[in-house]
Amino acid sequence: xxxxxxxxxxxxxxxxxxxxxxxxxxxxxxxxxxxxxxxxxxxxxxxxxxxxxxxxxxxxxxxxxxxxxxxxxxxxxxxxxxxxxxxxxxxxxxxxxxxxxxxxxxxxxxxxxxxxxxxxxxxxxxxxxxxxxxxxxxxxxxxxxxxxxxxxxxxxxxxxxxxxxxxxxxxxxxxxxxxxxxxxxxxxxxxxxxxxxxxxxxxxxxxxxxxxxxxxxxxxxxxxxxxxxxxxxxxxxxxxxxxxxxxxxxxxxxxxxxxxxxxxxxxxxxxxxxxxxxxxxxxxxxxxxxxxxxxx
Amino acid sequence: xxxxxxxxxxxxxxxxxxxxxxxxxxxxxxxxxxxxxxxxxxxxxxxxxxxxxxxxxxxxxxxxxxxxxxxxxxxxxxxxxxxxxxxxxxxxxxxxxxxxxxxxxxxxxxxxxxxxxxxxxxxxxxxxxxxxxxxxxxxxxxxxxxxxxxxxxxxxxxxxxxxxxxxxxxxxxx
Numbered sequence: 001x002x003x004x005x006x007x008x009x010x011x012x013x014x015x016x017x018x019x020x021x022x023x024x025x026x027x028x029x030x031x032x033x034x035x036x037x038x039x040x041x042x043x044x045x046x047x048x049x050x051x052x053x054x055x056x057x058x059x060x061x062x063x064x065x066x067x068x069x070x071x072x073x074x075x076x077x078x079x080x081x082x083x084x085x086x087x088x089x090x091x092x093x094x095x096x097x098x099x100x101x102x103x104x105x106x107x108x109x110x111x112x113x114x115x116x117x118x119x120x121x122x123x124x125x126x127x128x129x130x131x132x133x134x135x136x137x138x139x140x141x142x143x144x145x146x147x148x149x150x151x152x153x154x155x156x157x158x159x160x161x162x163x164x165x166x167x168x169x170x171x172x173x174x175x176x177x178x179x180x181x182x183x184x185x186x187x188x189x190x191x192x193x194x195x196x197x198x199x200x201x202x203x204x205x206x207x208x209x210x211x212x213x214x215x216x217x218x219x220x221x222x223x224x225x226x227x228x229x230x231x232x233x234x235x236x237x238x239x240x241x242x243x244x245x246x247x248x249x250x251x252x253x254x255x256x257x258x259x260x261x262x263x264x265x266x267x268x269x270x271x272x273x274x275x276x277x278x279x280x281x282x283x284x285x286x287x288x289x290x291x292x293x294x295x296x
Numbered sequence: 297x298x299x300x301x302x303x304x305x306x307x308x309x310x311x312x313x314x315x316x317x318x319x320x321x322x323x324x325x326x327x328x329x330x331x332x333x334x335x336x337x338x339x340x341x342x343x344x345x346x347x348x349x350x351x352x353x354x355x356x357x358x359x360x361x362x363x364x365x366x367x368x369x370x371x372x373x374x375x376x377x378x379x380x381x382x383x384x385x386x387x388x389x390x391x392x393x394x395x396x397x398x399x400x401x402x403x404x405x406x407x408x409x410x411x412x413x414x415x416x417x418x419x420x421x422x423x424x425x426x427x428x429x430x431x432x433x434x435x436x437x438x439x440x441x442x443x444x445x446x447x448x449x450x451x452x453x454x455x456x457x458x459x460x461x462x463x464x465x466x467x468x469x470x
Contacts, residue, residue: 022372022375025371026371026373026376026421029372030369043364044364044365047361051312051315055315055317058319058320059320061320062320062321130312130315132362132365132368133327133330134414135328136423137366137373141365167367167368168367168368175366177368183425185422185423185425218425280327280328281324281327
């Protein structure tokens with residue numbers, strides 16, 4: 001009798017139905033989804049529009065005070081940039097020659113048009129509209145959307161280095177999932193195959209560096225690069241870039257520098273801690289990397 | 297009876313400001329630590345001074361907006377956590393004449409409950425690796441402080457408005 005009385009309680013009944021509905025929604029939206037439904041798109045576009053009105057002025061005002069604070073550092077930065085420009089102009093001459101050589105060789109080898117364009121990425125600057133700093137679900141909203149050709153899983157980078165991957169797209173805005181939310185047990189894992197600058201390919205002296213970044217350690221603030229072979233030439237201070245293996249993440253995205261290399265928990269391979277190049281703070285602009293369309 | 301609609305719009309404005317302007321007001325070193333949810337604090341006031349059912353519905357609505365806008369992993373976490381914690385705090389503490397100390401206790405307990413619910417959901421779906429102690433120390437307690445300060449700021453104006461709405465509702469029914 002007691003049990004039937006309990007079932008007759010309307011409030012309990014509603015609460016249970018609500019709980020079940022929420023678990024269903026969470027489970028349904030957790031896995032990979034092709035695209036968003038129209039109510040979601042509508043809500044995101046309207047709210048995104050209002051947010052963009054507020055975010056820009058706020059970032060300019062905050063940026064102004066920061067500029068005043070950084071006035072002294074600008075002199076040093078100028079010096080450094082001048083050196084970098086000198087080096088750049090020297091290197092661009094040799095780059096042009098190598099590029100011409102490379103194109104010619106591609107022609108001789110009969111590369112198809114698609115193969116030639118595989119590594120020609122288009123970079124587009126996007127304005128950050130709003131930020132969610134929940135540590136378990138760090139996301140940014142940017143003002144480029146489906147209409148501008150953004151697709152899910154495109155990589156997003158800042159001037160310093162890679163910051164994340166586009167997780168969902170609506171007509172005029174898209175959401176970027178940051179690298180700091182990366183996690184091995186994620187239901188939609190996005191591991192990044194990486195290598196070190198100068199050690200991309202095997203030579204007579206050493207083998208190529210290879211590893212996979214699939215998690216972020218929140219306690220140390222570093223990315224974990226796993227599955228590095230025992231005889232890998234990786235060293236502390238190496239700059240880590242994405243290798244483009246697997247195809248989802250474009251080649252040559254700067255990720256960070258190696259802080260420490262140690263034997264992994266299972267002993268067979270090694271693990272490296274990577275200090276991320278991007279700062280993950282004070283967002284203003286990010287750059288979306290458009291990869292060429294894969295032929296169907 | 298426009299007061300209700302204006303308050304709802306202000307709540308929406310607060311939601312917008314939370315993701316844009318407040319982010320710029322927090323110092324860079326704190327940006328990785330705190331994730332204040334000011335809308336939730338305001339909804340706690342509604343739960344205590346007006347009615348817990350209104351708090352529940354507002355929590356569900358604004359949580360759902362938050363989930364859809366910042367859709368990274370899944371939809372429904374914020375909606376569930378905000379709705380349920382606002383309802384529970386309203387159930388325990390609903391009193392139209394609650395003085396400042398009680399309201400502040402509600403804010404502290406409510407924000408702990410909210411953050412713990414979020415943590416629990418992420419843990420159940422194994423999206424979070426950190427332990428509860430660590431999250432408590434590094435995220436929830438700093439959050440608690442920010443929520444407390446925000447609650448002190450909005451206490452007087454928001455309570456006054458909510459009491460006017462509650463009074464006019466009582467007059468209509470009687």
